[in-house]
Amino acid sequence: MAQALKSIIAERAKSLGFDTMRVTAANAPAGMGEALDAFLAEGREGDMGWLKETAERRKAPRALWPEARSIILLGLNYGDGKDLLATRPGPARGVISIYAKRDDYHDVIKGKLKQLAGQIQALAGGGVKVFIDTAPVMEKPLAAKAGLGWQGKNTTLVSREFGSWLFLGAIFTTAEIEADAEEVDHCGVCRLCLDVCPTDAFTAPYQIDARKCVSYLTIEHKGHIAPEFREAMGNRIYGCDDCLAICPWNKFAKSSRELKLAVRAELDDPPLAELLALDDAAFRTRFRKTPIKRTGRDRFVRNALIAAGNAGEPELVPLVEPLLRDASPLVRAMAVWALQRLAPERASALRAGCLASETDEDVRAEWKFGARGEAR
Structure with missing residues (x-):
């Protein structure tokens, strides 16, 4: 029975x-x-x-x-x-974890x-x-x-x-149902998932420090992202699939049926230029019914600004600069970092004026220490 x-x-x-x-x-x-x-x-x-x-x-x-x-x-x-690693978009587009698309x-x-x-x-x-x-x-x-x-x-x-x-x-x-056998570990000596991590979040095999994980930093972390992780994040703006995508067992994976969990086109590697322009209402509209909406506009734009700073695309400067006076300190701080990387001369020209009106100590620190951490 x-x-x-x-x-x-x-x-x-x-x-x-x-x-x-x-x-x-x-x-x-x-x-x-x-x-x-x-x-x-x-x-x-x-x-x-x-x-x-x-x-x-x-x-x-x-x-x-x-x-x-x-x-x-x-x-x-x-x-x-x-193959998510082989099809990663160029630096001017944001990478969103496949589950959140x-x-x-x-x-x-x-x-x-x-x-x-x-x-x-x-x-x-x-x-x-x-x-x-x-x-x-x-x-x-x-x-x-x-x-x-x-x-x-x-x-x-x-x-x-x-x-x-x-x-x-x-x-x-509460029903008693016959249990299945536990699966054995088939990882063997492979350590590709450990070595591919951009921020070295794995302290040992089967051990992770969430505080270093890009998925944690871009989704769960509520504060400023520490300088030592920013370059390593690249253009990952929500989650990170690297340690999943590199697993050799994926070659046996079957494709999901489209009607079950279809990817939304507006979430598939969106241009950073569009994301940097999002206010709260536009953010909520664009990411309705998705996991991204729970993160909130400020943290998401924070992530997009880090990607912009890593992109090296001068055309993003006019979109970054207005965010220096955003209502959110999370956004202002990363706008400073991004502008210092994209247009250091322009950042230097704006520095004194922005510091004069800036009340948040973390944002002031970004102005004082520059994009690479050097005191100015």
Whole structure:
């Protein structure tokens, strides 16, 4: 009966558009709690304070819901079959992580999970709860335990069928469902994902310092981005796919079906010139229904200004200069940095006037220390 139930659930999941499904018992994978404790003890979470606040619930599924007996892990493929490293656009365009070039995956997946959970409850009775990565669930270790893939040396889930490109969701249930075997680690001696990181965010295989990760810096970090990371960011303005895209297992990845998670044209390597001109209303309109909208206009334009400073394109100067007087200190500071790199003589001419009216100490520091950190 348990096997028949799992087969039915798998069929229902496929009909809803999920590409893969596995089941594990609702107990924590070995070492998961200890790994989280070590990560937090070193402060590697940076601004992501919710990780520490919810740590005890994250360590064990039954700490989140004691009645849970089985966890159904589901994956939805978002790979498009392209070599993202080989097709990266020129410096005058911004690079957005492939997952964010679509409608917000939280909305797409959560709706599907709720539909499937309702069907599971009708089949098996008992209770069900659905979770995506906004909940205090460590879905990657659980997905590895369920056999969807394994956590690679870059800490992300790798699948033999779908490479690095799976959105994950979980359904907790009080029903007892036969568990699948855990996937073994297939990374071997490969360390391409570690070596390709532009900011050296990996402290060791399977260990990451989020505070150095471009994805963290461009998405989660609320403050100014430290000078030592800016050049390395290049034109990455939202997320970074390098350690995912270089994985050799991607050669086995299947392309996602277009109707399921289509890339939005306006998010596919947009020109920096368009992004630098965004005010809050235009930002909200352009990025409606996407994960980018949650970051907010100021942080996003901060990122675009770093990309502009790295671009070396003089035609961006007229778009950077007005941002020296933007309402946001995050924007003003990076406008200073970008202008000093793109047009140092113009920056020198404006320096005294801008300093005279500038009240934010971080922005003043950018004027005083220049684009490369030299005191002026």
